[in-house]
Amino acid sequence: KAGVTQTPRYLIKTRGQQVTLSCSPISGHRSVSWYQQTPGQGLQFLFEYFSETQRNKGNFPGRFSGRQFSNSRSEMNVSTLELGDSALYLCASSLGGQGYNEQFFGPGTRLTVL
Amino acid sequence: GQQVMQIPQYQHVQEGEDFTTYCNSSTTLSNIQWYKQRPGGHPVFLIQLVKSGEVKKQKRLTFQFGEAKKNSSLHITATQTTDVGTYFCAGPTNAGKSTFGDGTTLTVKP
Numbered sequence: 001k002a003g004v005t006q007t008p009r010y011l012i013k014t015r016g017q018q019v020t021l022s023c024s025p026i027s028g029h030r031s032v033s034w035y036q037q038t039p040g041q042g043l044q045f046l047f048e049y050f051s052e053t054q055r056n057k058g059n060f061p062g063r064f065s066g067r068q069f070s071n072s073r074s075e076m077n078v079s080t081l082e083l084g085d086s087a088l089y090l091c092a093s094s095l096g097g098q099g100y101n102e103q104f105f106g107p108g109t110r111l112t113v114l
Numbered sequence: 115g116q117q118v119m120q121i122p123q124y125q126h127v128q129e130g131e132d133f134t135t136y137c138n139s140s141t142t143l144s145n146i147q148w149y150k151q152r153p154g155g156h157p158v159f160l161i162q163l164v165k166s167g168e169v170k171k172q173k174r175l176t177f178q179f180g181e182a183k184k185n186s187s188l189h190i191t192a193t194q195t196t197d198v199g200t201y202f203c204a205g206p207t208n209a210g211k212s213t214f215g216d217g218t219t220l221t222v223k224p
């Protein structure tokens with residue numbers, strides 16, 4: 001079974017620009033969660049989507065948004081990029097609920113904001 | 115809000131020594147999950163504990179869930195260089211989302 005895929009793997013943007021990251025979950029998984037990881041930091045939860053609906057949301061500003069499509073693929077968008085948005089963005093898929101099921105993480109998208 | 119704290123933040127050991135990381139939650143957890151992230155990699159699921167006082171073993175790794183279901187530990191016996199990485203615990207909030215601890219980064223000196 002193919003794992004979680006994320007595109008692109010690396011991205012360089014400048015302040016003020018916007019970016020869209022993509023995540024394809026494992027086939028059959030309906031939950032996709034997004035996390036931000038910065039050097040030396042833990043995993044900061046952004047949001048979770050289940051069956052095209054945002055089910056949970058972390059404490060990030062409105063510049064961070066996401067969506068999920070009917071095939072469970074998910075996208076995350078960050079608008080008006082700031083230097084502090086430079087991070088590894090990870091998505092994770094699970095069968096139904098991130099808190100109750102094993103999460104499978106993708107390789108991440110490393111975003112650098114200049 | 116619910117917090118999940120891990121200690122220590124860093125641990126440096128000599129190969130062959132044991133290693134333990136501790137996870138503490140401010141609230142009772144329905145379950146706790148452990149993940150390992152190798153340097154440059156992504157978190158990989160290790161195990162999930164559900165029952166009060168549960169102990170599970172995976173080769174040299176021993177996982178425990180506290181009786182009150184508010185704390186957990188991961189113990190590695192006789193560390194090897196392949197054990198290096200950051201170990202995270204994660205517990206669900208009442209809303210069902212995972213709250214990750216900040217992780218314990220293990221380095222092993224050969």
